[in-house]
Amino acid sequence: MMNGVSTVDQKIKHKSIFNKCHQWEEAAQAREAGLYPFFKPIEHNIGTKVVIEGRELLMAGSNNYLGLALDPRVQEAAKTAIDEYGTSCSGSRFMNGTLVLHEALEYELADFVNKESALCFTTGYQTNLGAITAVAGRGDHIISDKYNHASIMDAIFLGTGLHRNIHLHRYKHNDLAELERILKRIPRNTPKLIITDGVFSMEGDIAKLPEIKALADKYNAGLYLDEAHAIGVIGKTGRGTTEYYGDSNLADLVMCTFSKSLGSIGGFIAGDEGIIDYIKHYARPLIFSASIPPANAAAARKSLEILKQEPERVHRLGQIADKMINGFRDLGFNIGTAETPIIPLVIGDTEKTFLFWKALFERGIYVNPVITPAVPPNRSMIRTSFMATHTDAELDMFLEIAEEEAKKLEII
Numbered sequence: 001m002m003n004g005v006s007t008v009d010q011k012i013k014h015k016s017i018f019n020k021c022h023q024w025e026e027a028a029q030a031r032e033a034g035l036y037p038f039f040k041p042i043e044h045n046i047g048t049k050v051v052i053e054g055r056e057l058l059m060a061g062s063n064n065y066l067g068l069a070l071d072p073r074v075q076e077a078a079k080t081a082i083d084e085y086g087t088s089c090s091g092s093r094f095m096n097g098t099l100v101l102h103e104a105l106e107y108e109l110a111d112f113v114n115k116e117s118a119l120c121f122t123t124g125y126q127t128n129l130g131a132i133t134a135v136a137g138r139g140d141h142i143i144s145d146k147y148n149h150a151s152i153m154d155a156i157f158l159g160t161g162l163h164r165n166i167h168l169h170r171y172k173h174n175d176l177a178e179l180e181r182i183l184k185r186i187p188r189n190t191p192k193l194i195i196t197d198g199v200f201s202m203e204g205d206i207a208k209l210p211e212i213k214a215l216a217d218k219y220n221a222g223l224y225l226d227e228a229h230a231i232g233v234i235g236k237t238g239r240g241t242t243e244y245y246g247d248s249n250l251a252d253l254v255m256c257t258f259s260k261s262l263g264s265i266g267g268f269i270a271g272d273e274g275i276i277d278y279i280k281h282y283a284r285p286l287i288f289s290a291s292i293p294p295a296n297a298a299a300a301r302k303s304l305e306i307l308k309q310e311p312e313r314v315h316r317l318g319q320i321a322d323k324m325i326n327g328f329r330d331l332g333f334n335i336g337t338a339e340t341p342i343i344p345l346v347i348g349d350t351e352k353t354f355l356f357w358k359a360l361f362e363r364g365i366y367v368n369p370v371i372t373p374a375v376p377p378n379r380s381m382i383r384t385s386f387m388a389t390h391t392d393a394e395l396d397m398f399l400e401i402a403e404e405e406a407k408k409l410e411i412i
């Protein structure tokens with residue numbers, strides 16, 4: 001041992017594969033400047049408030065849109081499932097990891113989104129990875145909105161590796177003319193899949209789904225819809241983008257996570273029975289990873305039940321979205337095309353974004369700064385997101401503090 005560092009540690013440090021790690025300084029520099037916003041441990045979670053570094057902050061950066069992650073009924077359902085099934089399934093869905101509970105949840109989810117069948121995965125990320133790589137094979141074309149979630153892009157990368165030859169096309173965000181130009185170039189009978197988020201996770205705007213569906217039909221393309229931020233959030237009863245547009249048959253495949261409105265973790269894909277059965281047998285993230293734990297499956301199931309019984313939560317969330325969209329816009333913030341409770345405060349300059357984040361943090365507001373690669377360069381933003389459980393007083397306080405701090409930084 002030399003100065004507490006063993007010679008073995010030192011040798012590892014000199015292996016060239018690790019050079020990039022040792023040379024990387026960005027996070028250290030940000031920490032030193034007091035501008036490092038990530039991985040802040042939460043000491044207590046009290047719904048709209050959290051305790052971090054011993055201070056209570058207003059949470060305006062959570063995806064717990066309906067507040068169900070802290071609902072006592074959801075917590076109780078999770079505890080009961082642990083008593084009944086234990087803490088882990090200790091195996092993949094394919095083998096010993098399928099519970100009666102998973103199948104009951106799948107049945108209810110399929111019914112909720114008006115599809116024949118549904119299949120649960122352990123996370124939303126794995127759902128996209130598994131479903132997309134199962135459906136899109138060698139020689140197939142995927143046409144993806146440029147603002148789609150990273151898990152969709154990762155699925156395409158994984159699929160390209162697995163199948164060698166998937167053709168990827170990315171169209172400008174919500175740009176239907178470009179989507180059509182791409183579709184026109186691909187032979188009609190060549191298999192193709194259009195993928196879009198329903199509600200976009202950073203911009204908080206909604207896909208033009210009826211028009212996308214019309215193009216999908218015209219050019220013989222399948223349509224895959226990621227409803228992570230839409231179910232529980234839009235549509236009169238929280239059924240998401242299809243309900244928002246009044247037609248439950250707008251997408252061939254509907255995907256969603258449990259980690260946002262459904263108070264848990266996990267995800268599902270829903271569609272025609274034959275397609276879901278195929279995904280079940282070809283989705284590697286389903287086959288080679290342990291299944292969603294009983295507590296999480298039960299929590300999602302209870303959240304779904306509450307969502308169906310209490311649509312007023314979705315209604316309240318909509319009111320909050322309107323209030324905050326108008327509030328930020330009236331103050332002069334650039335909120336892009338936001339139309340949901342995800343509202344970006346687009347700043348552009350990354351340093352200013354971190355300074356604004358810090359100012360809000362010090363004034364007792366928790367929000368998420370988002371920089372490239374999560375958003376395009378020069379589109380650094382503060383991503384705000386709201387919950388049905390926020391009170392008007394909390395929201396007014398946030399607007400007041402945001403105005404004061406943004407003016408100091410000349411953001412507005």
Ligand SMILES: Cc1ncc(COP(=O)(O)O)c(C=O)c1O
Nearest residue numbers: 123124125149151201228257259
């Ligand atoms: C649009 C979208 N799809 C998929 C995912 C992945 O879901 P999960 O976090 O539940 O794995 C997310 C999560 O951030 C998301 O925003």
